[in-house]
Amino acid sequence: MRIGELSSWTGVSVATIKFYLREGLLPGGTPSGSNQADYSDVHVRRLRLIRILTQIGGLSLRRVAEVLRSLNDASAAYRALGPEVEEDPGEDFARALDDTNRFVDEDLGWRVHEDAPGRRALARALAALRQTDGEVNVSVLRPYARAADWLATEEAPSPHERAGADRAERTIARTVVYESALMALRRLAHEHRAATDR
Amino acid sequence: MRIGELSSWTGVSVATIKFYLREGLLPGGTPSGSNQADYSDVHVRRLRLIRILTQIGGLSLRRVAEVLRSLNDASAAYRALGPEVEEDPGEDFARALDDTNRFVDEDLGWRVHEDAPGRRALARALAALRQTDGEVNVSVLRPYARAADWLATEEAPSPHERAGADRAERTIARTVVYESALMALRRLAHEHRAATDR
Numbered sequence: 001m002r003i004g005e006l007s008s009w010t011g012v013s014v015a016t017i018k019f020y021l022r023e024g025l026l027p028g029g030t031p032s033g034s035n036q037a038d039y040s041d042v043h044v045r046r047l048r049l050i051r052i053l054t055q056i057g058g059l060s061l062r063r064v065a066e067v068l069r070s071l072n073d074a075s076a077a078y079r080a081l082g083p084e085v086e087e088d089p090g091e092d093f094a095r096a097l098d099d100t101n102r103f104v105d106e107d108l109g110w111r112v113h114e115d116a117p118g119r120r121a122l123a124r125a126l127a128a129l130r131q132t133d134g135e136v137n138v139s140v141l142r143p144y145a146r147a148a149d150w151l152a153t154e155e156a157p158s159p160h161e162r163a164g165a166d167r168a169e170r171t172i173a174r175t176v177v178y179e180s181a182l183m184a185l186r187r188l189a190h191e192h193r194a195a196t197d198r
Numbered sequence: 199m200r201i202g203e204l205s206s207w208t209g210v211s212v213a214t215i216k217f218y219l220r221e222g223l224l225p226g227g228t229p230s231g232s233n234q235a236d237y238s239d240v241h242v243r244r245l246r247l248i249r250i251l252t253q254i255g256g257l258s259l260r261r262v263a264e265v266l267r268s269l270n271d272a273s274a275a276y277r278a279l280g281p282e283v284e285e286d287p288g289e290d291f292a293r294a295l296d297d298t299n300r301f302v303d304e305d306l307g308w309r310v311h312e313d314a315p316g317r318r319a320l321a322r323a324l325a326a327l328r329q330t331d332g333e334v335n336v337s338v339l340r341p342y343a344r345a346a347d348w349l350a351t352e353e354a355p356s357p358h359e360r361a362g363a364d365r366a367e368r369t370i371a372r373t374v375v376y377e378s379a380l381m382a383l384r385r386l387a388h389e390h391r392a393a394t395d396r
Contacts, residue, residue, distance in 0.1 A: 048329050055284065056326055074392030078385055083378075086253065110390035118389070121382035128254055128375045131246050132368060141379055143352055147345040148383035152391050154341055170330060175388050177326045180281075181339055182384075183377060184319035185346035187276055190373050191316070192308035193350050194272030 003029070006039040010047040017047070025050060025065055049169050057081070057176040071168040075113050081172065085120040092130060097123035099138040107138075108145055151178065201227070204237040208245045215245070223248060223263055247367050255279070255374040269366040273311050279370065283318040290328060295321035297336040305336075306343055349376065 007014045020026040026046055029037030046068075053059045053067060063080060070076035100122040104110050112118070122141070129136045155174045157167050205212045218224040224244055227235030244266075251257045251265060261278060268274035298320040302308050310316070320339070327334045353372045355365050 048326075052326050052330070056322065075389050078389040078392065081385065083381065083385070104386060110386055111393045112386045112389045116386060116389055118382040118385040122379055122386070124254065125375050125379035125382065128246075128250050128371075129379075132250070132371045132375070141383065143349065144376065144380045145383050145387070147349060148380060148387040149390075151341065151345060152384065152387040155388075156391060171388075171392070173326075173330045175384070177323050177330070178342065179381060179384060181320055181323035181327075182342045182346060183281065183381070184316040184323065185339065185343050186350065186373070186377055186380075187279065187281070187316040188302060188308055188310045188314060188320070189343070189346040189350040190353075190369075191273050191276040191310045191314055192347075193354060194276065194369070195309045 001039050002036065003039060006043055006047070010044055010051075012047050012051065020047070020050065023061070023065065025061070025068060045166065045169055049173050052173050052176050056180045067172060071172070074168065074171070075116075077168065077172055078118075078175075079113060079116060081175070082117050083121045085117060085124050092127045093123060096127040096130070099123075100126055100141075103138045103141065103145075107142075108149075151182070199237050200234065201237060204241055204245070208242055208249075210245050210249065218245070218248065221259070221263065223259070223266060243364065243367055247371050250371050250374050254378045265370060269370070272366065272369070273314075275366065275370055276316075276373075277311060277314060279373070280315050281319045283315065283322050290325045291321060294325040294328070297321075298324055298339075301336045301339065301343075305340075306347075349380070 001009065003014055003017060006012075007017055017026065021028060026043060029039040029043065032038040049068075050064055053064045054061070059067070059082070063082065066080035067077055070080050097120065101119060104112065104119065104122070126136065126138060126141070129140070155171075155178055157171055199207065201212055201215060204210075205215055215224065219226060224241060227237040227241065230236045247266075248262055251262045252259070257265070257280070261280065264278035265275055268278050295318065299317060302310065302317065302320070324334065324336060324339070327338070353369075353376055355369055
């Protein structure tokens with residue numbers, strides 16, 4: 001398809017598509033005649049993934065580019081996905097990070113990169129919890145780990161989905177989209193409980 | 199305690215505390231002598247909540263002010279908490295919103311405000327999912343709703359926690375903190391699965 005058709009098919013403006021092409025977020029089309037190029041499903045899928053990462057995942061284009069560059073290395077792609085935790089995450093962070101690392105590596109036995117940003121995000125949450133609720137054992141996170149692991153299994157690509165970039169794209173897209181759905185449902189569940197518990 | 203002690207106790211700078219006092223995010227202290235005021239646990243707790251909402255929840259100060267103003271009305275506080283969904287959330291949003299509203303109100307039977315922002319966030323997620331994975335029934339969200347509801351119960355204040363502003367503060371803080379913990383664990387679980395499924 002032409003760039004105009006790609007635009008109307010995906011709802012992304014031609015100017016934005018051209019910008020993504022220049023920035024290398026989108027692979028070039030197949031040249032077809034003078035100054036024209038042919039675009040395919042690859043481009044449609046890639047544009048949808050970019051939209052999911054920016055609009056639903058809230059990622060900057062710099063981070064999107066990192067995720068896209070890492071699609072053939074899942075661990076790197078998840079590292080690029082964040083979440084970002086600022087440099088000075090507050091008091092008692094170092095101790096919380098020790099506790100959460102032990103929890104992830106030993107208690108859960110999960111194989112994740114030592115620089116996985118989720119580790120820092122988890123430690124920041126535990127430190128904040130300890131400030132609000134007093135001394136909290138890291139094991140309070142166990143039900144959350146169980147829920148996270150269970151849902152990750154539900155989201156895993158089915159065995160007959162073909163491998164390759166397409167599959168990695170879907171996995172990342174699902175992670176971000178289901179995450180936002182889960183967050184939305186959590187907010188609604190809390191509001192519902194607050195309304196009925198009175 | 200004096201403003202300087204409040205600052206070192208919470209790690210929030212005196213300048214920031216004064217800014218929050220001016221903006222009404224923090225109630226004034228009890229006047230004690232000329233040009234001085236006494237601050238208490240109320241202020242410590244409030245400063246921690248503000249930090250959780252901004253640093254972990256990513257809320258703007260305008261949204262923080264809204265949340266704080268709504269602490270005695272849980273439904274309003276959750277509305278203020280977001281998440282914000284932009285005005286034009288993409289194709290097929292209206293149909294997804296109908297589907298998710300029916301899901302929340304009828305299937306789940308949750309009592310939530312018709313303007314609860316979680317409804318729009320959920321619809322945006324469903325619409326994105328349908329673009330990635332083809333026609334997806336809203337019931338695919340059921341395990342997420344179950345997990346969200348179960349975790350909301352875990353986070354509910356225990357019956358012997360005293361009522362009032364303090365309790366509402368803790369509930370909101372926990373919602374935000376556990377949410378970030380759950381997100382972090384999801385990312386880690388996905389990375390773990392990607393590493394072990396190969």
